[in-house]
Amino acid sequence: MKLWKSTLGIFLIVALAVFLAACSSSGTTEQDNPDENTDTDANEESKEEEEVTIVYARGVDTTGSNELIIEAFEKEHPNINVEFREMPADTGQYHDQLVTAFSSQSSEIDVFNGDVIWPAEFAQANYALELDRFIERDGIDMDAYFPGTVASANFDGKQWALPQFTDAGVFYYRTDIVKEPPKTWDELIEQASKLKGEAGTEFGYIFQSAQYEGLICNAIEFIASYGGQVVDEDNNVVVDSPETVKAIKKMQEIVNSDFVPDNILNFQETETENAWIEGKSVFGRNWPYMQASSADEERSKVVDNVAMTTLPSGDAGSASTLGGWMTMINRYTEHPEAAWEFAKFLSGPEAQKIAAVEGGRAPTLRDLYNDPDVKESSPLFANPDFVEVLENAVSRPVSPIYPEISDIMQIELSKALTGDQSAEDAAKNMQTKIEAAMNE
Secondary structure: OHHHHHHHHHHHHHHHHHHHHHHHHHOOOOOOOHHHHHHHHHHHHHHHOOOEEEEEEEOOOOOOHHHHHHHHHHHHOOOEEEEEEEOOOOHHHHHHHHHHHHHOOOOOOOEEEEEOOOHHHHHHOOOEOOOHHHHHHOOOOHHHEOHHHHHOOEEOOEEOOEEEEEEEOEEEEEOOOOOOOOOEHHHHHHHHHHHOOHHHOOEEEEOOOOOOHHHHHHHHHHHHHOOOOOEOOOOOEOOOOHHHHHHHHHHHHHHOOOOOOOOHHHOOHHHHHHHHHOOOEEEEEEOOOHHHHHOOOOOOOOOOOEEEEOOOEEOOEOOEEEEEEEEEEEOOOOOHHHHHHHHHHHOOHHHHHHHHHHHOOEEOEHHHHHOHHHHHHOOOOOOHHHHHHHHOEEOOOOOOOHHHHHHHHHHHHHHHHOOOOOHHHHHHHHHHHHHHHHHO
């Protein structure tokens, strides 16, 4: 009996030892078993380095620069393949296709180009991925970009896009007629009235004042130059102000002058460009592309007689309305890290330089305007006045309902320019109607 008890005790001791050894083995810490931890890290690294394919959507590129940018990126990131998806050249159709895809939470597109007026809308609708954590983690210097390009994508205190290439309103003048371009709107009125008719011209000044988006771009320039805003940084409507009223009155003064075309209220970009290259005006406002058409010997009658500079100033200085495109990431992407790497590259110096030199796209990074290759690629990029234009560029109202705001402003400003209401009433009506639209 004693022998049986002794044997049983030994058996229990051995069993307990085996059990404890097994527990110890299964509960080994990273420090206890460094080899096993190394294997885990290697597996995680292997997953991170797996090849992925992301889809990049943008409008038609006729320059070939987009292909070169993708090649350069894939060379630096061999584990990320970029599939390019060409979208409609028409901005409205492109926008609507993106909305259709993102509203169904499709992950089909990872990275896309967005018009500067889209970020707030896409942020509010949960279509865009906020980028602040990536920007902070990778130390992206947002101050390296022109301020207006950054502000146009900042909504509700967050950054929703990176600036990719830019555009802004510029002021053109005839160098064979004008010795010193006007510095203020009042000087413009004085010179345009005095010089109209010189060198075969018919008009003193032409700009876009028809009832469409171009009217808003021009109005924003007048309003900002007098120190006014439509919507402030806190998303408050502030358009009904003495500054806005003064700006509208200046627009009325120009539209009602005898140095603009009789049909100035029908002028869009095309009418402006056609009249300009026909040599019909002393001064004109348009986008930078008109510099190239002015120098086109087959079309232009003003070759070698055109220069551009900043728009005239109001009480608060010169302002140009911002145009251009941004880099955005689909909130529903299945590859956020790879999408960020490509978005960061698209808006970085290497890709922007390719876009400038090969595609004629104006960079959003200040330093690239000091790059010899960029300066050599276009007289525009070598022009200090153009850089100043971009420094002064202001965004249109950053709001998720921007299209509604634009419609309201177009109607009320057109009424003021046709004389159907006063500048004061236009500002007051815009304030009331935009507030109502934002509160719906």
